[in-house]
Amino acid sequence: MLEFAENQSTDRVTLFVNVILPLAISRLYTYRVPFELNNVVAVGKRVVVQFGKSKLYTAVIDEITTIAPEKYEAKYLMEVLDDRPVVTSQQLDFWKWLADYYLCNTGEVMAAALPAALKLASETRIMLNPDGNFDRSLLHDKEYLIVDALDIQPILSVSDIVKLLGQKIVMPVLKSMFDKNIIHISEEVSERYKPRKRSYIKLNPLYNEADMRRELFVELERRAPKQADALLAYLKLSRNQSLVSKNDLMEESGVSAAVLKALSEKEVFIIEERNVSRLYYDEFEMGANFELSPAQSNALDEIRDHFIQKDVVLLHGVTSSGKTELYIRLVEEALHNGKQVLYLLPEIALTTHVIERLRKYFGNDIGVYHSRFSDNERVEVWQKVLNHEYKVVLGARSSVFLPFDDLGLVIVDEEHETSYKQFDPAPRYNARDAAIYLAGKYQAKVILGSATPSFESYFNARTGKYGLTELTERFGGVSLPEIEVVSIAEEIKRKVIQSHFTSVLMTDIQTALSNKEQVILFQNRRGYAPVLICRVCAFTPKCINCDVSLTYHKSSSHLHCHYCGYKEDNINVCPACGSTHLEYKGFGTEKIEDDLQVLIPDSRIARMDLDTTRARNAYQNLLNDLEEKRIDILVGTQMVAKGLDFADVTVIGIINADSLLKYPDYRANERSYQMLAQVSGRAGRRGKQGKVVIQTYNPQHRVIDQVIRNDYKDLYLTEIDERKNFKYPPFYRIINLDIKHKDADKLYQQAEYLAIELRKHFGDRVIGPEYPLVGRIRNFYIKSIMLKFEKDGVSIVKVKSVIRDIIVQFQTTPLSKGCIVQPDVDPY
Template sequence: MLELADTHNTSSRKTWFAEVVLPLAIAKNYTYRVPFELNDAVAVGKRVVVQFGKSKLYTAVIHSLTERAPERYEAKYLMDVLDDSPIVTEQQLQFWQWLADYYLCYTGEVMNAALPAAFKLASETRIMLNPDESVDRSTLHDKEFLIVDALDLQPELTISDIVKLLGQKIVMPVLKTMFEKNIIHISEAVNEKYKPRKRTYIKLNPIYSDPDMLRALFTQLERRAPKQADAVLAFIKLSREQELVSKNDLMEASGANAAVVKTLTDKQILIAEEKNVSRLYYENFEEAATFQLNEAQQGALDSIRQQFQEKDVVLLHGVTSSGKTQIYIRLVEEAIQAGKQVLYLLPEIALTTHVIERLRKYFGNDIGVYHSRFNDNERVEVWHRVLNHQYKVILGARSSVFLPFDNLGLIIIDEEHETSYKQFDPAPRYNARDAAIYLASRYQAKVLLGSATPAFETYFNARNHKYGFAELTERFGGVSMPQIEVVSITEETKRKTMQSHFTSVLMQDMQQALNNKEQVILFQNRRGYAPVLICRVCAFTPRCINCDVSLTYHKSSSHLHCHYCGYKEESMTVCPACGSTHLEYKGFGTEKIEDELSILLPEARIARMDLDTTRARNAYQTLLNDLEEKRIDILVGTQMVAKGLDFSDVTVVAIINADSLLKYPDYRANERSFQMLAQVSGRAGRRGKTGKVVIQTYNPHHRVIEQVIANDYKDLYLTEIDERRNFKYPPFYRIIQLYVKHKDAEQLYHQSEYLANELRKHFGERVIGPEFPLISRIRNMYIKSIMLKFEKDSVSIAKVKLLIREVILQFQTTKLSKGCIVQPDVDPY
């Protein structure tokens, strides 16, 4: 009777159905019925709580609303609406759909990549107390108090645990409120916080601006505390010379220690104030604020403006240190004046903090930063600020393309060639550069791509007038390009002038730099101490138990490590195969370079920048800070040292072994080698001092090395592009790679062959493989790859992808596919 009465009372009300995007890798969206009491609360882009399966709860996003019920199943009721207003725009939902279609993945996977974890609460999401906040329990509601109490006893709870604790199914609104109050964290997303570098500045208490008061103070201090008097006198002298006096400057000028300064601040004679400062070139910002473009920069800027009238995308090809950033700033200023939002993409946020600070100097609170080193609270805050139009400029890494823009006018993609813009795992395996170009088209925005060594596809599009093109051929300020010297390792080995892995030329240049109080960067694109441990008797090499790779020795841990799955084991002194003790390490990585340099140059202060040394909290910033303040003489690193480093005293840069780049088995090897060598070389001599680059190689006459010396990107492009055309590679063909994975090698053989044959029925000779990739087993999963090549102009790529989806779906419905994973990678980079 109650049910009948309820139906009668609501019969005049509309029945709504909400199609929602679930954060799952499922092929379609599901539709839920909206309870009558939530009719006024639902809207496209709002988050709702839904049950999926028998007991799992998820936060989904409403994709669309309709009055039509689903035909093939009975719609469940959605349980609650979490937002007062939409947190996802309709433009974003369309962008998600495009990414899913283009990169052959599911909208739920895009949603997972796009939204901060705090927006995606699910049954197994883990909750923990915010360690940075003290909770005032007197302000908590009963349910909040119970959750906090439980978290005191147990560090983490799942949402399922909280459902049981509160005795109710819908707990997400309570958790949402607690998150907004900063009481809880989402543990799966608690990353290290990005902390800006702080510097303590000193001011004199305003009461001593009266000369008589100051004189009386000084007399008193001179009699009772002469060290404090010296510090006050030093402060007065420094304050006449510079606007801001740092604590370090004061201690250095007065000879006082930190205790003396603290005593003066405790007495409130001096006032200490912490300020955020740049880690790179903070002292130059005042000057930078009034910069004038030189003739070449102004010409490039005028050309870009003119081409933006006809082209949506323009490539700025400028040599390293040519002043591209200043052109970006002018364009950002113009976009803001036009009332537009700007997205400024960088490949590696942690290494480009100087760009953040430089832009903040101009745009202040109008600029927001978004990247993975922020914790989840900070990312949610940035999301809301973009949604509420509080930021005019967003500076960020590749995930910034997912933010909720509504009035985007300009996208700048710095170092557009960088592989960091490509997401490899998990899906969506998107390229932020290409995604940003599509995103701009939805807003009728303009895109500026900047690089000293553009990706071939980008340069091809510019040469064929699809993109506009502007060029800067000289370094800013008349600084000359670094001198490049190629040294033959073979010749030096014959002459016995090699010292460990260093040629006599490099040793001499490093010693000279140290004598001149200058700095050195050494590049070796392999971390660890030695890549291979081998038995000289039976040639046994220890290998990973989970992956098809040899283990790398790390001296710091005395363990053998797998760089793919993280497996490690203790190093061995006896060969387990033959019992021999004649084991030796082959090859060398950054750790060995650092170790041997400390023996050869004992007076040098040496540091290492690679994945092993930058895992810790703020490790990047600490290294950059030490390099800037000249606490490091020699920095040894992997490709991290090629990105964004800009220091005035780095005069020598060396590539320890260029052959490891040039001999990589990939059609992009020469392009990538040129990019890496040119970018690393560009770190030398950037601020008026002439730089020197030493390239050590067994093949000094390699074509790519000669092109790097001549700084001739165009010649590289013209020679490589013919091979790309002849062998059917991008930019003339599109490539889609399918990775087929299984725990059983024999099963994988049959599955990959079947899938490849099904694809050949549609695409014929365009299907290549299946083949084992370079690494054929990772994390106990055997891998085979199938490559598909399609003509760029004569084939509809949308139809191709539709067919590929159908073939994969059909394959997954067969019994043969059991235990098999198929991962498409569109435009693998």
Template sequence: MLDLSDSVHIEKKTLFAEVVLPLPIAKNYTYRVPFDRAADVNVGKRVVVQFGKSKLYTGVIISLGEKAPEKYEAKYLMDILDDEPLITPQQLAFWDWISGYYLCNPGEVMNAALPAALKLASETRISLNTEYNFDKSELNDKEFLIIDALEIQAELTVSEVSKLLGQKTVMPVLKMLFNKNIIHIAEEVNERYKPRKRSFYGLNPVYRNQEQLKELFEILEKRAPKQLDAVLALLQLSKQKQQVTKAELEEAAQVSTAVLKALVEKEIFLVEERIVSRFSNSEEDAESTFELNEYQEKAFKQINQQFEQKDVVLLHGITSSGKTQIYVRLIEAVIESGKQVLFLLPEIALTIHIIERLRQYFGNKIGVYHSRFNDNERVEVWNKVLSGEYKVVLGARSSVFLPFNNLGLIVVDEEHENSYKQFDPAPRYHARDAAIYLSTLYKAKVLLGSATPSLESYYNAQQHKYGLVELNFRFGEAVLPEIQVISIPEETKNKTMQSHFSTVLMQDIESALEKKEQAILFQNRRGYVPLLICKTCGFTPKCINCDVSLTLHKSTGKLHCHYCGYKEDVYAVCPACGSVHLEQKGYGTEKIEDELSLLLPSARIVRMDLDTTRTKMAFQNILSDLEDKKTDILVGTQMVAKGLDFSDVTVIGIVNADSLLKFPDFRANERSFQMLAQVSGRAGRRGKKGKVVIQTYDPHHRVISQVIRNDYAEMYQMEMAERLQFKYPPFYRIIQLDVKHKNAEALFHQAEYLGNALKKQFGDRVLGPEFPLINRIRNYYIKTIILKIEKEGTSMVRVKNILKETIVQFQTEKISKGNLIRIDVDPY
């Protein structure tokens, strides 16, 4: 006879969940699932778990089974946060690949992938959403207690909320408040992206009736003749264009804002706010429909043909060739097929015109995802991507982690950009390479677009691993700019330099200003002067935390470290010898702006670098002013080379090209070509002839010659020959290990020990340990070990396994005490 108690026992199988936690730990933890929650658990759901003695974390279930962990007793899951899985199977497979390829821990990948609001922990901070009005009477007792406390104290941690409510698990309560948009849950709340809006005026449809319009004219003629002028001007402008702005109306009617306001209050005029592009005055760009020209049409057909054979296609199109319009046509086709599109951009803040342009075509089907959103907004985008509501997502590198359910196409715009590489913290992934792997999980296609492709991508295209499509004609009437190289030594010898500007550059700028045109000046260094030096003893102020000299910033009147943020006052007297003869060497964007304002006092000059774009909406304000012609000259760092598209910029000045060309990096020539070509491409984009002036100490440098001739092919061939000879990508894979320690002597012994251990495994493929260019940052001394692994005939999986084992073995030795090891796969 069957024992009924055994029957119950058999039905209630004990489940164990493998959970990834947002922590840099090498292995995932396994937790026991309570019997009464067995039906609720599923892979991809978030759970609340205890880790350590008292800390609570939100983890993600990555597998379920009946096998208990052998080495420790499994704790129980404390709660399950989701009704449906929040993480898709493809995402979990992607996380696993990122962790394995870039040699980082699964928790580090989870940390990068999930918005902070989706990974609550004991120390996560909670704050009120002050922009949202809610009715307190609708809150339950626990929610009311939390809100009451937040009205007294600006922030609470999850641990503090737990004490307040007298219970351990408070995540579900906080989740409810978050879903109601009452609280912010975040490590930090960043500024919010706001599209640019303009008011457009129209006549109330009531006055389409001729009799009523005539009656209105008679009334206004007697009582408000200025208002009548405005009505007549609007009627005239409406015949010429569909949209009439406030500025256009005021200028045409010669009336004030008060007149227009009165007409709106009387409901004679109707005002509609619309999102507009910050970057183009062209009526053609505002249209939601367009026709591809013959070159674009040919490229579009070739891309589709290549997609039949290849999963990845490289679109090599010169600057201003109309690549965005080809992207739009491809996206339209993918959406019609019912699939989603990921559109990757290197710098969201500088490519807002693409976002706004695509929004005109795809409306509410498009979502934007980047670091300038707060966590509530990121979660909203996350959920809309997961549900399929967003068909197109535009984002920076982190958007590769979004939960797509039916991805059909990934567009990587400006695929050569270094901004796609994450340097710190781990995972140190490259979004372009990660996107290509991501596409294989969905069987999607990838289009890489660039005017100056990375050598790796172009090499893959030449080897027929990728498809290749060329677009060598600028869109419309735009022509490539004229490029003139100026020898700084020659100008200095002839005494024709005005401060840091050659005669040619100054004449071109002045000529552009006379024609009401604009100029952009590029200098690859921010600050006022990079070096302060005592002429008597040679003393140079250095950072107390890093092995770098301090840079003078005139705006703050202080010396700054660009690595750790340390600041100190400027010296009037040398602290070493007491001399008053302190000399400023070099120049940055701040000094360029300062000296240009002395030479051109009537010009409106604005600087765009890291120092001027820290505040809310700073990027947008600077670029809006340039587009609205409130700025004559823009001075900037690499930011000015990325994605800017202005009709009236006709002069580009590269103040000192040598800061790019002479950098100690095997990619220096490639990146110099890319940067110079991209900066040059900002000129003459709307049919106006552009001029680029490159100032340099080495006018005969081969890269400058290649940029002038727009000869990417020659640059590629010469660089590839050197890469092969000296064992660099794309022929070799590079893995960089930075060993860090606060004690220089301890670091020396540790780095030597690890280096020798690696040489036993990999032989002469190991270089170092050596001090890097900057060998101390934030009080940590650094030594670098580099592995160069040949691609042909080598298993990178085996290489990485041996490397991990060697590092783990090293970290178990007494000699490794106190160090940090930073691993970077494909570091450059």
């Protein structure tokens, strides 16, 4: 950042700012600073700039300089939005590292990192606030014009308002109207969004003395009994909580708001409006009363010892071994040292489950951050982290972008999960790896936790790069679940299978239900039936945008594409041959749920998959119902495998293990073991040994045997040699290039040309181009090129620089018109 001596005025110095725009452009862009804003600009502040002919964007200042751009004339920036930086210098460095490592642009990182309410573009929508009460006669001319236009057209963009007012700088007007509660902005320009208010009741200090309260109560009971009820309820509630909310008081006393208003007018009660967090409302008692088991204590000591020499420690603990308790102790130590903590979880859904456990120990010091929050909520967490109000942040992968100042500990729970990987859009980052780099910038420690670690992390631990701590027994001495493998083929042969449920699984389900216990059934496919096929001509309905068959969903009676979202009505007559002989092949969670309701009609069955958890609180509601035993059988996809801990779940059924084991990918065995072991780990927690039934056509499969023996090391040792021989991670780095075009012939030419250019530099490290499993998605045909680079003796920084140059050179050729090239570093 440009610095000036204290006695040197910057008022008339010509300053320029290099800014990051939230766009996929490869360079920073330079703007001139108006003299009147010279003392306002600072690195990390947001500014409104014009880019292109008329588009307005929010940009972040990356550098302040006196050097004008050589190739173009710098436009003036229009406005500085912040009183102080909202992005720290550490974050800007982190953004640049992400862009370099994952072969994308810093603007793409910015677009992913900043909450929408901190970004602005010409397309940002403006509308009248339906709850806004304002006097139109008090509006200024420009405000009146905007309100009048919104009466005619309910939604306007910022660019519409620029045209309406005939001026480019409209944001001050819009901010003023927003602050006056006149308009609603879909992506708020500043941090001064409308806070959530809550009414709290206080007793007038005049009545602090017991005698005064007694006298008041007698008077109210005689003249206004309802008001006396309200006072009595207040005194009861105020014993256990420092603040009494208006809603709680009305519920406890049974009185109306009018009664409380009357007491306020009598100056008995004082009603205060307070800003409250959108994230939590309840006051939690803090405490950490739990005792660690001897095994946990030893593991904690071992982690501390590793942290003396290592920055990263892998905690390999079997399911239900008590890893969360160790995390809590490590968080306590970090907070004691005045440090901030980032606690990453792989799924948005899991945060709601884990937060209840952690908040018992850390109260309101802990914040939650993920993409299901509204724009206002995400900004609120962002500001609280920036202001050091949140010392612990629990969140999904996007939490790595928060503005930490003094990070001391990063916890990556279930570090093996693929959910940490962002697939679309760029940056295609892995939050686990990004968090390790981020921690390094702060000299923070990292703990990676998993019952089934990724091979990369386990390899790094075994070779000494990371510390390794193992927990081999379940907390409280609970036994690992009994696992029984059942041959589907044998059950079909004996004619004892019912629908998709073997006789063994059905017996175990009914036994659990008769004992008032619960069951979880896992099927890694949603929908009712993956394929609808004509028995006469073999016609199968396919997506019009993608090369995949449509999945039938009984709940909507539609055929759905799980790639692009396209759907169409179900068919009863084959459109190809006119036959009515159509049948469903395969089955998903919806079919399992439907069949169970026929086979066990008295049981309470629920389904947990993407279709049933789209609503914001749907996942948490399902978990609450399961915990409070309003659900007997939960049917779900991989969501049920992740971190759930319920005392009465004693039977786990894996409906079809073969769908995992036969996936055409070099990680298939690793992923299958992880999924089967994690699902199995949901059974028999908290004092009860559980039972797991694995249904398969191949009961002798090696991975199933390793799951039964809970032998992760055997899996690792048998797989790692193959990884080395066939040049896969952790011995090699992989970079994929997906080439996309709407014309299949042009795609072929482009992909071949790009592969030839890459081979000129990298030789046989270049594999392809080949069609992926799904060769067309959203009307784009796809070809993939895989590049493999050995970790020893090759500079990956130079490799990525060459790849960037080749892509840029390719994009300058006429051949590349209409083509999209998407690099994906560490794609799996």
